[in-house]
Every structure is written in C-alpha cells, then in structure tokens.
Amino acid sequence: MDKISIVGLVLGLTAILGGQILEGGHLASLFQPTAFLIVFGGTLGAVMLQSPLRVFLDGVKMARWVLYPPPIEPQKLIKQISNWGQMARKEGLLSLEAQVRTLRDPFVARGLQLLADGAEPERLREVLDVEITALESSLKAAAKVWESAGGYSPTIGILGAVMGLIHVMENLSDPSKLGSGIAVAFVATIYGVGAANLIFLPIAKKLMANISQVITLREMLVDGLVGIANGDNPRIVESRLQGYFV
Numbered sequence: 001m002d003k004i005s006i007v008g009l010v011l012g013l014t015a016i017l018g019g020q021i022l023e024g025g026h027l028a029s030l031f032q033p034t035a036f037l038i039v040f041g042g043t044l045g046a047v048m049l050q051s052p053l054r055v056f057l058d059g060v061k062m063a064r065w066v067l068y069p070p071p072i073e074p075q076k077l078i079k080q081i082s083n084w085g086q087m088a089r090k091e092g093l094l095s096l097e098a099q100v101r102t103l104r105d106p107f108v109a110r111g112l113q114l115l116a117d118g119a120e121p122e123r124l125r126e127v128l129d130v131e132i133t134a135l136e137s138s139l140k141a142a143a144k145v146w147e148s149a150g151g152y153s154p155t156i157g158i159l160g161a162v163m164g165l166i167h168v169m170e171n172l173s174d175p176s177k178l179g180s181g182i183a184v185a186f187v188a189t190i191y192g193v194g195a196a197n198l199i200f201l202p203i204a205k206k207l208m209a210n211i212s213q214v215i216t217l218r219e220m221l222v223d224g225l226v227g228i229a230n231g232d233n234p235r236i237v238e239s240r241l242q243g244y245f246v
Contacts, residue, residue, distance in 0.1 A: 035183075043200075220244040
C-alpha cells in the first residue's frame with residue numbers, strides 16, 4: 001500500500017477542516033447535499049461525455065493504483081536478465097525457451113520467446129516497442145480521465161455558485177431562504193476547487209508517475225533482451241540496466 005497517498009489526503013482534508021474550525025466556523029456548514037450533487041454529478045457527466053466507455057472504465061479501475069501501485073522490482077528483473085544472458089552464452093539462445101513457461105508477465109514471456117526464436121536485435125526491439133507504445137497510450141488515456149475531472153470540477157463549482165446566487169436573487173423578499181442559497185453558492189465553489197486540487201489532479205499525477213515507472217521497466221527489459229541478442233557480456237548488460245532506476 002502507498003501510505004504517503006493516504007497521509008497526503010488526510011493531511012489536506014485535516015488542514016482545510018481544521019482551518020474552518022479555527023476560524024470559528026462549523027463543519028456542518030460545509031456539508032451541502034445540493035452543492036455536492038451539482039459539482040460531483042456534473043463533473044461525472046462531463047467526464048463520461050468526453051470519454052469512450054472503455055477508457056472511462058479503465059480510468060476508474062486504475063484509481064486503485066493510488067493506494068496499490070503495480071509492483072516495480074527493477075533489481076529482480078535485472079538479475080533475471082543477467083541470468084538469461086549467462087544461460088544464452090553457455091547453452092545458446094534456444095535454451096531460454098524453457099524459461100518462457102515459467103513467466104507470468106505476458107510481455108516478458110513474448111520478449112523472451114522472440115529472443116529464444118533467434119529474432120534479430122533490431123526486429124526484437126521494433127516488435128516490443130510497438131507494444132510498449134500501445135500500452136503507454138492506453139494507460140495515459142485512462143489516467144487523463146482524472147485529469148479531465150480536475151479541469152471540469154472548478155468550472156462546475158462556479159456554475160453551482162451562480163445557481164445558488166440565482167436562488168438568492170429570486171427570494172430577496174423572503175429572508176428565510178437567503179441563507180440556504182448563499183450556502184450552496186459558496187460551498188459549491190469549495191467543492192469544485194477542493195475536489196480538483198485535493199483529489200482529481202493529485203490522482204492523475206500519481207497515476208502518471210506509476211505509468212512512467214511501468215513503461216521504464218519495460219524499456220529496460222527490451223534493452224536487456226536486445227543486449228543478449230547482440231551477444232553482449234551479461235555483466236555489461238547488467239551495468240547498463242542499473243542506470244534505468246537510480
């Protein structure tokens with residue numbers, strides 16, 4: 001679990017709510033169902049309108065990466081690649097075919113199978129780079145669902161504020177209704193700006209960081225496999241791969 005994400009969210013909310021209390025305000029004044037419905041419902045609708053269904057669902061599912069990011073174990077993979085290099089030098093590339101069946105990651109298995117089949121280094125890189133590019137594009141499109149939410153929510157918060165002020169203007173003759181209208185107006189703005197800067201945009205940035213690590217790990221794998229295909233010394237390959245995660 002990525003504990004810093006939980007700490008960051010709790011700290012941000014505590015600072016805002018604590019500031020409200022220190023200013024002499026009441027927490028209850030920040031809870032307005034109408035403003036919540038306008039901001040979060042409107043933001044959800046806008047994001048769904050701009051996103052294909054598959055991309056939207058992928059973005060929702062990817063949110064778990066904030067707390068449970070994909071495992072990134074570069075040292076384990078580097079050691080594995082080094083072992084494959086030593087095996088290829090001693091027993092030939094065909095000996096690597098037995099290792100393919102032990103791999104759980106389909107991408108790693110395909111790369112090693114291409115290597116065992118004797119694919120030319122440049123052809124090996126070309127094939128795997130195409131898959132990396134496609135994966136990166138798909139993951140970034142899903143992460144941008146949250147980035148888009150961060151862009152829409154402040155504007156929809158302002159829309160909620162305007163709606164609240166309209167309600168106020170319509171009831172100037174009835175002072176008992178002015179308070180609720182003003183509350184919706186200001187709280188909607190807080191919801192919109194707060195959700196964007198405390199939830200949506202941070203989630204998008206965290207997902208982008210995780211995606212970058214996933215892609216870098218795959219590029220490192222391709223570099224290692226190409227090195228083996230070129231017949232490079234396993235120690236040289238291992239030394240070069242260490243530079244990917246410093």
